Amino acid sequence: PPLHLQRHQFVVDFVRKTKPKKVADLGCGECKLLKQLKFHRSIELLVGVDINGAKIKKHVHGLAPLSTDYLQPTNHQLHVELYQGSVTQRDARLRGFDLVTSMELIEHLTLPDVEHFSSVVFGYMSPASVIISTPNSEFNRLLPGLTGFRNYDHKFEWNRSQFRSWAVKVCLDHGYEVEFTGVGEPPQNQLESVGFCTQIGVFHRLKGSSHGNVLPGSEDEVFSYTSVYSINY
Ligand code: SAM
Numbered sequence: 001p002p003l004h005l006q007r008h009q010f011v012v013d014f015v016r017k018t019k020p021k022k023v024a025d026l027g028c029g030e031c032k033l034l035k036q037l038k039f040h041r042s043i044e045l046l047v048g049v050d051i052n053g054a055k056i057k058k059h060v061h062g063l064a065p066l067s068t069d070y071l072q073p074t075n076h077q078l079h080v081e082l083y084q085g086s087v088t089q090r091d092a093r094l095r096g097f098d099l100v101t102s103m104e105l106i107e108h109l110t111l112p113d114v115e116h117f118s119s120v121v122f123g124y125m126s127p128a129s130v131i132i133s134t135p136n137s138e139f140n141r142l143l144p145g146l147t148g149f150r151n152y153d154h155k156f157e158w159n160r161s162q163f164r165s166w167a168v169k170v171c172l173d174h175g176y177e178v179e180f181t182g183v184g185e186p187p188q189n190q191l192e193s194v195g196f197c198t199q200i201g202v203f204h205r206l207k208g209s210s211h212g213n214v215l216p217g218s219e220d221e222v223f224s225y226t227s228v229y230s231i232n233y
Contacts, residue, residue, distance in 0.1 A: 006183040007103050007133055007198060008033045014131060014202070015040050020098030024049065026087045026121070027105030030059040038063060038078060046080045047094065053084030053228050060229050078233040085225030088116035090124050092221045097127040107134050107154045114166070122174035130176070130203040136160060139197045142186055160195050167201045175209030178202065
């Protein structure tokens with residue numbers, strides 16, 4: 001299957017296993033992952049954030065409830081909220097989530113903005129789990145005809161050790177632990193030497209970590225995102 005489907009399936013499998021109630025997808029783009037997640041009964045609040053508000057609006061239709069969604073009576077209450085905003089900025093409505101995903105986003109940020117992203121996501125939003133994916137540059141030589149980056153808008157592509165260094169520092173700074181995995185296997189037993197096409201870090205907040213305890217009404221109560229879509233199922 002295409003790589004983006006494998007990435008989304010990875011998140012779906014994680015959701016099936018861990019049953020989060022509040023899930024946010026940062027850089028949700030065409031809302032494809034959100035459209036898959038809306039069927040998962042554990043989720044009560046599903047949030048998407050993207051800097052490109054027009055893109056969200058254009059793809060929002062599949063998120064609206066289908067008439068058939070109402071035929072089967074269910075106790076499943078789902079609230080979906082989409083915001084236009086930058087992951088380099090804080091918004092108090094994104095705090096206290098069980099799971100935050102950010103698939104193929106960080107490589108679109110400048111390195112100073114990756115630092116902002118790290119402190120916003122891990123230090124401020126401070127969710128229980130975070131899933132981050134980004135291209136593995138070591139795999140690029142297996143991609144036919146590729147010269148340079150995989151996409152013109154990429155600001156960098158990290159090898160496994162660069163991704164690992166960033167992730168380990170984030171964990172030390174903000175009280176998380178991380179496991180590394182990926183999707184898109186290389187041919188002929190090259191997994192060890194090359195790695196996955198897409199590298200993925202799965203982060204868990206450490207118990208007893210004091211992050212995420214800012215009181216409402218404090219100066220951290222900032223709202224920098226703009227709501228572009230909001231619906232209750
Ligand atoms: N997550 C989707 C996926 O895996 O298919 C889309 C990935 S797409 C390559 C990157 C997305 O990140 C784009 O929709 C882009 O608008 C968004 N983006 C880029 N910079 C951003 C920022 N600073 N804040 C929020 N979203 C951003």
